[in-house]
Amino acid sequence: MDLTAEFDGRLSPNEQKLIDVARQFANDHLKSRENTAYAQDHHQALLALASQSGLAGMEVPAAAGGADASFSTRMRVCEELARYDAAFAFSLVNHHNVISRIAVSGQSSFCQKWVKPMLHGEHFGCTAMSEPQSGSDFSAMHTTATHTGMEWRLNGEKAWIANAAFADTFLVYAQTDPSAGIKGIAGFVVLASDKGFIRQPAFNLPGIEGMGVGGFTLDNCVVPADRVLYPPGTGFMSAMQGVNRARIHVAAINTGMLDASLEAAISYAHTRQAFGQSLLEFQGLRWSLADVATQLQAMRLMTYSGARAIDTGADAQNAAAMAKKYANDQAAGAIASCMQAMGAVGLLPQYPLTRHLSCARALCYTDGTPEMMNERISHLLRKKYIDAA
Numbered sequence: 001m002d003l004t005a006e007f008d009g010r011l012s013p014n015e016q017k018l019i020d021v022a023r024q025f026a027n028d029h030l031k032s033r034e035n036t037a038y039a040q041d042h043h044q045a046l047l048a049l050a051s052q053s054g055l056a057g058m059e060v061p062a063a064a065g066g067a068d069a070s071f072s073t074r075m076r077v078c079e080e081l082a083r084y085d086a087a088f089a090f091s092l093v094n095h096h097n098v099i100s101r102i103a104v105s106g107q108s109s110f111c112q113k114w115v116k117p118m119l120h121g122e123h124f125g126c127t128a129m130s131e132p133q134s135g136s137d138f139s140a141m142h143t144t145a146t147h148t149g150m151e152w153r154l155n156g157e158k159a160w161i162a163n164a165a166f167a168d169t170f171l172v173y174a175q176t177d178p179s180a181g182i183k184g185i186a187g188f189v190v191l192a193s194d195k196g197f198i199r200q201p202a203f204n205l206p207g208i209e210g211m212g213v214g215g216f217t218l219d220n221c222v223v224p225a226d227r228v229l230y231p232p233g234t235g236f237m238s239a240m241q242g243v244n245r246a247r248i249h250v251a252a253i254n255t256g257m258l259d260a261s262l263e264a265a266i267s268y269a270h271t272r273q274a275f276g277q278s279l280l281e282f283q284g285l286r287w288s289l290a291d292v293a294t295q296l297q298a299m300r301l302m303t304y305s306g307a308r309a310i311d312t313g314a315d316a317q318n319a320a321a322m323a324k325k326y327a328n329d330q331a332a333g334a335i336a337s338c339m340q341a342m343g344a345v346g347l348l349p350q351y352p353l354t355r356h357l358s359c360a361r362a363l364c365y366t367d368g369t370p371e372m373m374n375e376r377i378s379h380l381l382r383k384k385y386i387d388a389a
Helices: 003-009 013-030 040-052 071-082 086-103 108-119 178-184 235-241 243-271 283-312 317-347 353-365 370-387
Strands: 125-128 144-147 151-161 169-175 185-191 197-199 214-224 228-230
Touching: 003 071, 003 283, 013 040, 013 071, 040 086, 071 086, 071 243, 071 283, 086 108, 086 125, 086 169, 086 243, 086 353, 125 151, 151 169, 151 185, 169 235, 178 185, 185 214, 185 235, 235 243, 243 283, 243 317, 243 353, 283 317, 317 353, 317 370
Parallel strands: 125 169
Antiparallel strands: 144 151, 144 169, 151 214, 169 185, 185 228, 197 214
């Protein structure tokens, strides 16, 4: 049985419907997009449309208006969307994550103010962790939050944030007590309309424009006390709890891109004639694509295994780190092999390969670089074989 079909068969009918919605959305709205930069307002219109179709509420509790689906469903939605536009998939899941975090907070006032508008695609969200001087080292953040009675004042700068170019609602992590280290980190709901919030111009990143990657400055930004989503002492752990999920969905996005690239290469090579025969009759090309297919299967197995670990509540640290590392290590080279099989035709805008190649490189820097994955994996190896001895 096909690995994806077998995996989806374990999901509920409602979860399978969400995947079908994502597949249809990708075919209707993402497949035909030219391989060039496009206006940010067009991306926002598509993001609103995807939200209205239910894709922004995948893991959001039903009581808050969401689908209450599994993480595996979210992972598969990412994979389907990424076949044609990985940047859009990344953008949507970041929007979704803010909705989900606010919805499960148990604060009903938050749901009324922000969850419903975001589910309907009227407002967009993003999570702000990275800073100009600290990315993977989350605990080294410089953004501060000072309590002044009934409010907090936030100061600092966030950078390399997906959706920052257009988001309305931000989950911002800040340090409330530098002497407390990670125990001083808290999470705040910050609005683009808040006094002291200054949006910075988006980064010019060809091929991944849809992610809206940018940053903002907080200059004595006033945040009411009732907008503390994660109080001091809980912010760091809440952020880290999402890391394994983020790494798996990045691996899934790479899987979707590679699957679409391999399909394009095989379809083209089958019809293209050279020296009186189909390109697929040339052993060198066949073997190259066989290598890509093997890489794709391994990538998918690791990604799906990690998703199942998360849904069953198992320790997914190692599975997530290995899935992301393997995807980051293999995707760009495998996509390039598909492009090579197509020759210069692979550069044309009706094919997604050049855009996928840019995205594959960009995804190496999100949610931990391959080097950081090696550090996480080696730490767990030491814990298993040395510390436990």
